[in-house]
Amino acid sequence: MTGSRHDTAPEEGNRDSMVSLRTVANIGDLRTRARNRLPRHLFDFIDGAAFREVTRDDNLAELAKLRFRQRTLRDVSRVTLATTLLGQNATMPLAIAPTGISGILAGGGCGEMLAAKASAAAGIPFTLGMMALSSIEDVCAVAPPPFFQMCMMRDRELVAAMVKRADAAGCPALVLTTTWPFYSQHDRLTNNPAWSMPPRIVSRALLEYAARPAWSLSTLFGRGVRFRNFDAHRAAPWDIVEIVGQLDASTTWDDVAWLRDLWPRKLVLKGINEPEDAERAVSVGADGLVVSNHGGNQLDECSATILMLPAVVKAVGTRIEVLMDGGIRSGQDILKAVALGARGCLIGRAHLYGLGAAGEAGVVKALDVIRNQLQITTGLVGLADVKDASPAILYNPPQVG
Numbered sequence: 001m002t003g004s005r006h007d008t009a010p011e012e013g014n015r016d017s018m019v020s021l022r023t024v025a026n027i028g029d030l031r032t033r034a035r036n037r038l039p040r041h042l043f044d045f046i047d048g049a050a051f052r053e054v055t056r057d058d059n060l061a062e063l064a065k066l067r068f069r070q071r072t073l074r075d076v077s078r079v080t081l082a083t084t085l086l087g088q089n090a091t092m093p094l095a096i097a098p099t100g101i102s103g104i105l106a107g108g109g110c111g112e113m114l115a116a117k118a119s120a121a122a123g124i125p126f127t128l129g130m131m132a133l134s135s136i137e138d139v140c141a142v143a144p145p146p147f148f149q150m151c152m153m154r155d156r157e158l159v160a161a162m163v164k165r166a167d168a169a170g171c172p173a174l175v176l177t178t179t180w181p182f183y184s185q186h187d188r189l190t191n192n193p194a195w196s197m198p199p200r201i202v203s204r205a206l207l208e209y210a211a212r213p214a215w216s217l218s219t220l221f222g223r224g225v226r227f228r229n230f231d232a233h234r235a236a237p238w239d240i241v242e243i244v245g246q247l248d249a250s251t252t253w254d255d256v257a258w259l260r261d262l263w264p265r266k267l268v269l270k271g272i273n274e275p276e277d278a279e280r281a282v283s284v285g286a287d288g289l290v291v292s293n294h295g296g297n298q299l300d301e302c303s304a305t306i307l308m309l310p311a312v313v314k315a316v317g318t319r320i321e322v323l324m325d326g327g328i329r330s331g332q333d334i335l336k337a338v339a340l341g342a343r344g345c346l347i348g349r350a351h352l353y354g355l356g357a358a359g360e361a362g363v364v365k366a367l368d369v370i371r372n373q374l375q376i377t378t379g380l381v382g383l384a385d386v387k388d389a390s391p392a393i394l395y396n397p398p399q400v401g
C-alpha cells in the first residue's frame, strides 16, 4: 500500500469509477453504492461510530422528527441559498467537515483532493483534517486554500509548525477539534479483524479487497497511505499510532488562548455543545464554533446536536458564528438547522459516501442532491432566502432547555 504515483494532483475525477450516478436521488443511494464499492472494513470506518452508535443514530433521528410548516402564496419564484461562512462566500449554507484518512476512499489515496475540487466546483468551503492523507499543499494545488482542522498535540512545536504552514498556505480558518482528547472505541471496527490503519495484509482483509477489485486496484497503484500533513515536518514517515499518541488529553482553555495568539485569521472551535462552553469560546476570542459531537464518533450516548443547537445559539447570539454538524444527510436537514439558528452546516459522512461511491463525481453528486433538496424545500416552506429561516418554519421546534 505504499508507492509514489499520484504524488501530484490527480488530473480528473475518479477514473476507476464507472458507476452511473444518473439515478442517484439522495445520500442514501450514494451510501448503498459506497457499500458496494469499498472493502467492508473501510465502509464500516466511515459509516460506523463510537461504541453502540447510539449518538450517530440520534443525530439522524432527531433531525428526522422535525416537521415543516407549509406556507403558501408567497413569491418564491427566485430562491437564494447564498451566504457567507467564516467570511467566505458560499453558494449554500454548507461546508465539508474534516475527515481523517478519507483520502483512502478514492483516487488512489488522493480522496481529499478530489473532495476539495468538488467543493470548489460547488462553491462551498472545504475543511482539510490534519489526519488526511493529502497535505495542505496538495489541496492548495487543486482548489482554494481549505479551512484547516487540528487537534491539540503534545508536541506544541509541531502544532506551531503546522499552524505556520496553514498560515503560509492562506487557509482562511483554523478549526480546533475539542471532542478528541483521545481516541474512542468503535465496536464495529473492533469486531472486524480486517480493520487496521495503515492497512495490513491479513487473510480477512485480502478477502475484502478481492471482493472490491475496482477500489483495490486503484489503491494498489495509488500513492499509498501517508499522513502527509505530518510527514512535512520530518524525514521519517509518521504512522497512525504515533499520531493518535500525540492527541493531548490535558488540553484546556489556556491552550485555546495560546492558539488564539498564534493564529492570525478565523479560529473555530469544533465540538462546543453546551451554552457554558459556548460562552467560553466567545471570551477566548474564537470567531466561530461548531455544535458537534464528532458525528457520534467519540462520546456515545450524548445528545443529538440538533437538540443542543438552540441553547448554544441563545447563549451566544450573534457574537460568534454558530455552525452545526451531525446527521446532516439532506437539504431538508440543513434548513432545519438554519431555522434553529445555525449559520450553516458541515457534512462528514454525506460527502464520504459520495467519495467512496464514485470519487470526485460522487462528491459533486452529493452536493448537487443536497442543493436541490435545499432549494426546493426552502421555496416550499415559503421563503425566498434561506437566511430568513427561523423556528417559525418548523411545526415542532425543540424547546430551549
Ligand SMILES: Cc1cc2nc3c(=O)[nH]c(=O)nc-3n(C[C@H](O)[C@H](O)[C@H](O)COP(=O)(O)O)c2cc1C
Binding pocket: 045, 046, 047, 059, 097, 098, 099, 100, 101, 129, 130, 131, 149, 177, 270, 292, 293, 294, 295, 296, 297, 325, 326, 327, 328, 346, 347, 348, 349, 350
Ligand atoms: C470517517 C470519519 C473521520 C473523521 N475524522 C475527523 C477528523 O479527522 N477530525 C475531526 O475534527 N472530525 C472528524 N470526523 C468528524 C466530522 O468532522 C464531523 O464532525 C462528523 O462526521 C459529522 O457527522 P456526520 O458524519 O453525521 O455528518 C470524522 C468523521 C468521520 C465519519
